[in-house]
Amino acid sequence: MRTLTLQAPAKVNYRLDVLRRRPDGYHDLRMIMQRFDLCDDVRIALSDIPGIRVTCGSEGVPDGPENIAWRAADALLSLAGRETGVEITITKRIPVAAGLGGGSSDCATVLMGLNQLLGLGLSDARLMEIGVKLGADVPFFIFGKTALAEGIGEQLTAIEQIPPVWLAIVNPNVPVSTAWVYQNLQLTNRSDDFKMPRLYSSIADICAILGNDLEAVTVKRYPVISEIKERLRSLGAVGALMSGSGPTVFGIFEKEEEARQAVADLARETGWFAVAARTL
Ligand SMILES: C[C@@](CO)(OP(=O)(O)O)[C@H](O)COP(=O)(O)OP(=O)(O)OC[C@H]1O[C@@H](n2ccc(N)nc2=O)[C@H](O)[C@@H]1O
Ligand SMILES: Nc1ncnc2c1ncn2[C@@H]1O[C@H](COP(=O)(O)OP(=O)(O)O)[C@@H](O)[C@H]1O
Numbered sequence: 185m186r187t188l189t190l191q192a193p194a195k196v197n198y199r200l201d202v203l204r205r206r207p208d209g210y211h212d213l214r215m216i217m218q219r220f221d222l223c224d225d226v227r228i229a230l231s232d233i234p235g236i237r238v239t240c241g242s243e244g245v246p247d248g249p250e251n252i253a254w255r256a257a258d259a260l261l262s263l264a265g266r267e268t269g270v271e272i273t274i275t276k277r278i279p280v281a282a283g284l285g286g287g288s289s290d291c292a293t294v295l296m297g298l299n300q301l302l303g304l305g306l307s308d309a310r311l312m313e314i315g316v317k318l319g320a321d322v323p324f325f326i327f328g329k330t331a332l333a334e335g336i337g338e339q340l341t342a343i344e345q346i347p348p349v350w351l352a353i354v355n356p357n358v359p360v361s362t363a364w365v366y367q368n369l370q371l372t373n374r375s376d377d378f379k380m381p382r383l384y385s386s387i388a389d390i391c392a393i394l395g396n397d398l399e400a401v402t403v404k405r406y407p408v409i410s411e412i413k414e415r416l417r418s419l420g421a422v423g424a425l426m427s428g429s430g431p432t433v434f435g436i437f438e439k440e441e442e443a444r445q446a447v448a449d450l451a452r453e454t455g456w457f458a459v460a461a462r463t464l
Pocket of ligand 2: 290
């Protein structure tokens with residue numbers, strides 16, 4: 185049995201502008217997306233027994249065809265006209281329905297891993313085309329670099345210069361549905377001719393662009409998000425923002441010790457999920 189075990193990293197959105205609602209119900213966005221080193225483990229094994237099997241065993245994550253990793257395997261096998269059996273085992277570390285892109289990253293990892301295991305030779309561009317049909321954030325994880333993401337998230341431009349930072353990732357243990365957040369967003373008229381900077385020389389440059397149009401929607405339902413931001417700032421974060429549709433908040437720290445101390449303090453005092461992480 186040929187197997188591959190890969191790490192699927194999480195992301196934060198340093199910036200998320202919603203430009204307009206599209207006729208297909210999706211939204212055109214302008215985002216700056218950054219991966220960091222909190223990862224799920226994704227084990228992919230080829231098997232002689234036909235069919236796709238996904239085992240995860242994490243609360244809130246379906247095991248069968250509802251799992252986005254199952255749909256990734258199905259899409260690739262259908263395209264390749266193969267009936268090979270595929271066993272996928274996911275060890276979740278990224279909080280679920282958290283705004284950290286965990287499902288999208290698992291999905292991208294299965295597309296890339298199966299492409300390799302089956303020797304299909306599909307380009308990243310082709311994998312991204314397949315991926316966007318499974319989830320708007322999937323192409324970003326195939327792209328594999330810090331990016332300006334436009335369209336629904338699939339038009340990607342690499343941000344070549346951006347300093348690595350330490351993050352404190354804090355989640356108050358409530359799942360949030362991305363679809364619900366977009367449905368409850370009050371759209372304001374936002375100009376789309378603004379050019380997001382492509383070069384970030386310092387942490388201050390990153391902090392200068394922090395912003396998320398979805399934050400107000402999720403904060404209204406879960407005011408604890410504002411409390412987390414305040415606490416992170418009082419613990420030394422130079423910037424703090426909700427990621428994606430939330431409710432996870434990330435704090436940006438200049439020093440590793442400060443990020444680790446902040447998550448230790450918050451975990452002890454609150455029971456929230458809190459980890460220190462390094463951007464990739
Ligand atoms: C908000 C973001 C920011 O990175 O991330 P998360 O909070 O989910 O991590 C993304 O836009 C989420 O991307 P993703 O989670 O892949 O979205 P999908 O599964 O394709 O879509 C879930 C639902 O969100 C809405 N949606 C998603 C993307 C987009 N550009 N416009 C939308 O309106 C649609 O209603 C869709 O039915
Ligand atoms: N492999 C997966 N990992 C996480 N969630 C998954 C997965 N497959 C399907 N889901 C479903 O997708 C929803 C969104 O999950 P997730 O990707 O973690 O959140 P977000 O879109 O906020 O980044 C969850 O409610 C979950 O039921």
